[in-house]
Amino acid sequence: MIGKLKGTIEEIGEDYVLVDVHGVCYVAYCSARTLSKLGSVGEACILFIETYVREDQIRLFGFMTALEREWFNIVQTVQGVGAKVALALLSTLTPAELANAIALQDRAAVSRAPGVGPKVAMRIVTELKNKAPAFAGDAANIQLKQELGEGVASAPVADAVSALTNLGYSRDQAANAIAAAIKAAGEGADSAKLIRLGLKELSR
Known part of the structure; x- marks a missing residue:
């Protein structure tokens, strides 16, 4: 072996x-x-x-990483997912993005991978939902992404994420950075402070 x-x-x-x-x-x-x-x-x-x-x-x-190899094996425990689809998933999403998509039950993100239709995407997020949290971002990060997806995030948070995406960062990068900013500044921080701390996080 x-x-x-x-x-x-x-x-x-x-x-x-x-x-x-x-x-x-x-x-x-x-x-x-x-x-x-x-x-x-x-x-x-x-x-x-x-x-x-x-x-x-x-x-x-x-x-490139042992984590990517681990996810290659994990996704193949789902019916209908073989090596070809597993590689397509990892070509489209990083292990962290895949874990977050499963934790958030984001079928749309998973189905972006070539060869992954709605039914397979549903099986992936459903069957792996108990495995994803161990690999996904922390609870605060996941909660923020859920709030953004449901449109219930506070105005300063939503504005800060929007500002970072307008600067060219992906929505996932922006959400991760603002989640870290909220940890540093506290729940009541205004959008300007969150943006500043978010940019600092992204520059690391």
Whole structure:
């Protein structure tokens, strides 16, 4: 069983990377996100590996982090989700974004992944809802995102999140930053203070 590869990038394909480890080349199938973070041909790389052994083949799947590999396995416990869909999910969402989407029962976010229709998205958020909180953001962060999604967040909070998204940050980044700002400033802080603290959080 191969758990990790440390070698040199020999070739990068559409959905795989060829890694040379002391003269032996391994093909590892990866998410688009992982492939985008790899260096160029000839550069060193380290991949966490999940090995699939079938009667007619052995396949390696490579990941930048152990957490990404863990989510690759977790989502495949859902009926109708195989390796291809799991990689599509991790190409579309980071592990943290996927965990938050499941914790918030956000089927729309999950269904953005190619090959994930409404029924599969429903099964993913339903069947994994008890596993997601261990990986998602803290309770305050999740609560804030729920309030934003339901349109019940306070005006200063909603304004602060809107201001950060207008600056080019994703809604998830903005919500995470403002959740941290609320922790630092307290519940009664005005939007200007939340924006300032949110930007400070994002600059770290």
